[in-house]
Amino acid sequence: MAAFGSLSTRLTDSLAKLRTKGRLTPSDIDGTVREIRRALLDADVALDVVKDFCGRIRERALGAEVSSSLNPAQQVVQIVNEELVAILGGEQRRLELAKTPPTIIMLAGLQGAGKTTLAGKLALHLAGEGHTPILVAADLQRPNAVTQLEVVAGQAGVAVYAPEPGNGVGDPVKVARDGVALARSRQHDVVIVDTAGRLGVDAELMQQASRIRKAIQPDEVLFVIDAMIGQDAVATAKAFQEGVDFTGVVLTKLDGDARGGAALSIRGVTGRPILFASTGERLEDFEPFHPDRMASRILD
Ligand code: GDP
Secondary structure, eight states, X not given: OGGGHHHHHHHHHHXXXXXXXXXXXXXXXXXXXXXXXXXXXXXXXXXXXXXXXXXXXXXXXXXXXXXXXXXXXHHHHHHHHHHHHHHTTSSOOOOOXXXXXXXXXXXXXXXXXXXXXXXXXXXXXXXXXXXXXXXXXXXXXXXXXHHHHHHHHHXXXXXXXXXXXXXXXXXXXXXXXXXXXXXXXTTOSEEEEEEOOOSSOOHHHHHHHHHHHHHHOXXXXXXXXXXTOTTHHHHHXXXXXXXXXXXXXXXXXXXXXXXXXXXXXXXXXXXXXXXXXXXXXXXXXXXXXXHHHHHXXXXX
């Protein structure tokens, strides 16, 4: 995974060095933990997350069983792997579907995060599972956002509700509400509501998103975040958590070669699970997020 390229190399190199040693002394372990700490910080993982992570690795590595069937170096690799899985969320969390359809999914995030593209990806994915999603274009801020959603819906082969000019245009809350009502009447079992993003977090954006949330009572609010935004990830995620209280996270642009620290910070910082990963511009470049698989890719 490109977003973890450098982190991955540094972690595996530093763990590989342990293999040349028969027994590990506390100072060997401290040296490795220091390297891991630096690699994580350089990848823009949030400081608190790094501290906790390294603290647990150190404690567990120092206390590792001498009688284990694994040699000491393998034990440390296993500990790092388990702790990576833990900070990525532990168990895979699936999309929460409503007991009585339609399942309402609202997307939120900064402009350019990949929300509109994600709406298409998610719709294609759900349609592949036999669902009948409809996309709702409640992003009335960005020129072309409505058209872009229509294009994406066409590519995914799913329905779309886009506001007619003059008919409530300018009121995204109404568009979202009407879209959900239409989905109900046409018996779509999933509604995906795209909302406006801004280049930076602002109060008006949050209020609008929060009003949409109240109006449509979504089963899931997915916070879409560009994995490459680096250290801004934490502040952005916290602002959206406060503003719209999202239920899950989607990481986009994991194919990019910038530092993917956001991916490792987001769960620890927000307590919310990562549900999906987006790995390219095509609608097929999308997958449910598995913490264990991601950890293995990082340590591959
Ligand atoms: P929005 O403003 O949040 O709706 O973002 P868009 O869906 O318009 O996406 C912004 C840009 O990012 C577009 O050029 C997309 O093609 C691109 N994009 C979205 N997701 C990904 C991804 O996972 N990887 C890459 N490389 N590009 C992506």
